[in-house]
Amino acid sequence: MNSPKIFVARLLGLDVFDPLGDRLGRLRDVVVLDRGRTGRSAATGLVIEVPGKKRVFVPMTRVTSMDSGQIITTGLINLRRFSRRGAEQTVAGDLFDRRVHLTDGSGEAVVEDLGLERQRNGDWLVSDLYVRRDTGRTAFGRSKGEHLLVAWDEALWGTASAPQAATSFVAAHEDLKAADLADMLHEMTEKRRVEVANELQDERLADVLQELPDDDQVQILSHLDVERAADVLEEMDPDDAADLLHELPDSQQELLLELMEPEDAEDVRRLLEYEEDTVGSVMTPVPVVLPPEATVAEAMATIRQQEISPALASLVIVARPPLETPTGRYLGVVHFQRLLRYPPPEAIGNIMDKDLEPVSDLDSVVHVTRELATYNLTSIPVVNAQHRVVGAVSVDDVLDHILPEDWRAMDPDETPEPDGATPARP
Incomplete structure (x- = not known):
C-alpha cells in the first residue's frame, strides 16, 4: 500500500533535520524528472537552503521521513551549489x-x-x-x-515555452528578504525570471533588482514596459539606479530618465556625471542632513524613518541651509550613539563632532573604503570643492565595488563535506 500524499506547497519553508534532530537547513523546492507521457514524473531530490544562504541538492534516497511538519534526512549532504540537469524541473520555480x-x-x-x-x-x-x-x-x-x-x-x-504566471510563486515568497529572492531569481531560467519580475510590485522589484548581478538587472529591465521600467528605477536607491543605467545604451538611459519623476531623475543624473570608481559615482545623494538648530528629538525622529537604511541612520550630517544636496557649508556630524546620551531638547549643533573630515566627491572608492575602515564608520559625508554636502557613502555603497564582480554567484566559504558524502546526483 502506498503512503499518504504529500503536497509540495505545504512543504516549502519547512526545516530539514538530520537523524539526531540537528537542523540542516530549510526546504526551498522539490526537483522532479519529467518522463514525458510514458509515465509519472518522479521526485529526484530536494533543494535545501543551508546556512550561508546556499541552495544544495539532497537526493530523495537520503530522505527518511517527509510530512507536513518536518523533513528528516540521513544527514549526509553534498554542499555543492544546486543546478538543474537534463530534464529536471523545480516544482515551485x-x-x-x-x-x-x-x-x-x-x-x-x-x-x-x-x-x-x-x-x-x-x-x-x-x-x-x-x-x-x-x-x-x-x-x-x-x-x-x-x-x-x-x-x-x-x-x-502545455509547452515549456508558453507564458507562465507567477502568482503562486510570488505569494509563497512574499516574506522572503529581497537578497534571498534575488538569489532564487538568479538561479531561474531567463523566461521564468522575467515572469516572476512581471508579477512583483514596483517597490519589491526595485529591492530585488538592487541585489542582482548587472546582467540579470539589465535582462529584467529590458523586458519591462518602458514606463514601468522608469517607475521601478524611481523606487531604487539613486546610486543603484545610476549603476543600472550605466549598463544601458545612452539613448535608452535618456528615455528612461525623461519618463522618471523630475526630482528622482535629477538625483540619478548627478551621479551619472561622475566618472566610474569615484566617490561621487557610488554615494547616496539623499543623506540625513539637519541644521545645527535641530534638536536631538528631531534628529531621532528623522533617522527613525523606515526608508532610511541603518548605515545612513548611523550619523546625522550637520550643515547650513539649504538642506537638500548640495547643501550649505558642512559643519560636522552627530553619531547615533551620541544622540542617545543627550536630552531631547538639546540642539545637535552643541554636540556634533567637528573633527570628522568628509571625503571629496572626486576621491577614489579605494580612498573612502580605507577611511571607513580606519575610523570604524558605517557611513561618511561627501562634499564638493565648495565644501557643500553632496551625499554620503555607506559601507553597503562600497562593498559591491571592492568585491569580485561575480561575488553573488560565488559559493560562501567552502565547508568540508562529511565523511562518506556522495555526489549530489545518483
Missing part, C-alpha cells in the same frame, strides 16, 4: 502557475500545487495536481473559478 489541458475536455487550468506519493520501492512519484480552473467573471469583472484535484494522467502540460 518551473511548474507552479503552469497551464495544463484537462483531458475530460473541460478546458485549461492553472497548477497551484502538486502531490507526491511514496511507492513501495521508495520512489516518490507525482500522483495529483491541485489546479484552478476559471469559470467566468463576477459582476465586478474579476475572474472566478473552482479548484480541482486531478490525477496526474488527467492533465496534459
